[in-house]
Amino acid sequence: MSLDEFGLIERIAARTRARADIALGIGDDAALLQLPPGQQLVVTADTLNAGVHFPPETLPADIGWKALAVNLSDLAAMGAQPAWCTLALSLPEADPDWIEAFADGFFALADAHGIALIGGDTTRGPLSISITAMGWVPAGQALRRDAARVGDDVWVSGHPGEAAAALQLWQQGGLDVRAAAVDGDLERLRQRLQRPAPRLQLGLALRGLAHAAADVSDGLLADLGHIASRSGVEAVVKGEAVPLSSALRRAFGAAAALDCALRGGDDYELCFTAAPEQRLALEAVASRLALPLTRIGVIVAGQGVRCEGDANGARASGYRHFTG
């Protein structure tokens, strides 16, 4: 079967939602979009390649979900309201069943957050998904990496390390990424790897509360290191404060679990800094969103990132994907 560029993109485009701010969607040379007045445009682009960013046997619906999730996570980390995206999909062959399953996962996440697909193309090649996601934030209110201040608390959402744990289990042959696990802990870890939840509501709630923010894609210490580096400060994490889920501890033991949480990537939780005066407000956000927010450290004068009480000391090296 030959890959029909026109038929494929139309098949995907037909499933996108409409939005009132789209003057012209897929079908012309480009899309025409209406940004609300007073807003800055927020743009991010990320690619997933088969065998590099996800196991080759990953289900197409999970690939569709995750390719969009990693981009929406970047918008979340800016405190942006998501709106539109483009999709560049390279496929070895035009398999309608694969496309429909991919679109199932992609639009499950897109529709949950009201995102519309406004452009892109399908080309023949090894499986690769490049997405550019767009949204907006009121001018001056974005959560930037360079805004951490000495004296800030360091916070993280959710339970980092679970996606990395699932990946390790898959590499050891102990987890089938294509099927729900019977064991509840294993299934929780698998879901975290295959269907990460971009923290968009949290990003919006952090506007005006947090100073700096980043999403945890490379690893907690690595991404916090980016904040420290761009802000010209040092981040000190207290190892015993890092939240380790029961599923993670039961699967790996406390020490290895902490290593996953500090250095594992692909969780797409948010790591952020905020003044101590915001603690009550942040606890209220956690309660409202039913999402744990945990204080794990402080920002001090200096540079770099370190973790107290971690057996691996200063090794903050980031995640380089599983074949890296």
Next chain:
Amino acid sequence: MSLDEFGLIERIAARTRARADIALGIGDDAALLQLPPGQQLVVTADTLNAGVHFPPETLPADIGWKALAVNLSDLAAMGAQPAWCTLALSLPEADPDWIEAFADGFFALADAHGIALIGGDTTRGPLSISITAMGWVPAGQALRRDAARVGDDVWVSGHPGEAAAALQLWQQGGLDVRAAAVDGDLERLRQRLQRPAPRLQLGLALRGLAHAAADVSDGLLADLGHIASRSGVEAVVKGEAVPLSSALRRAFGAAAALDCALRGGDDYELCFTAAPEQRLALEAVASRLALPLTRIGVIVAGQGVRCEGDANGARASGYRHFTG
């Protein structure tokens, strides 16, 4: 050598120009951009894959140029002012020389039009380049495919068919895409394939003059067919009016040259429709831009596209890339 995602994208990002409308560029989770008031955002995304969209031996500088050119051409076809782009680059290995040469071509074109790179990533994988280009147009002034009217003239810029001719010559072993040809005609054709010029100034000049427009990426008849289809009209092309360059006629003879011009893709000229009252104004645009604009047909009531005086009759089938 391992591919270092961080080092590579920084190496490329360091070469981008600054723009006053970029509040935050590469280095954070996402870019922050300021759209001028009263403008609609114009967004397009296109991918080039090695061996599908360009010969595998193509020079990296030509790949960098062309990957951006095909996207800027879509902005041109909307009458948009180009501004920013993201770049998703998949590479088999991190070769600094290759990256620098790619960037040479990419930024030669970007700088010529004042475009800034504001995001993207580099990943390991078979060579693939996905770009999302952004710009703007005053609300209501975009050149859309669905705006052709019965009675319009059909126009095309430049000399279509030359890129397809170069591709045929390469396929027959008669053209080295990596080196300047000694023969002047051959070199002209080679340049048209390897370094297409997006018609951005023409797109801007056509605002208020043209009704519908599209860029010629799939082939003149195919792209004109998109205009006809979306506008609910028929386009009739007069074969003898289609401008054939001397280089194209000398290389292929008149009949084959016309076939290249009608059905060859990858030229990135603009095809557009305009009321007959605009002829003088359009001739003035052609003169000002030193770019030929030729009336090649008319829009009538009906549907589809046909070419009078073409030996291949109604076959309007588009370009499907050289391995298609």
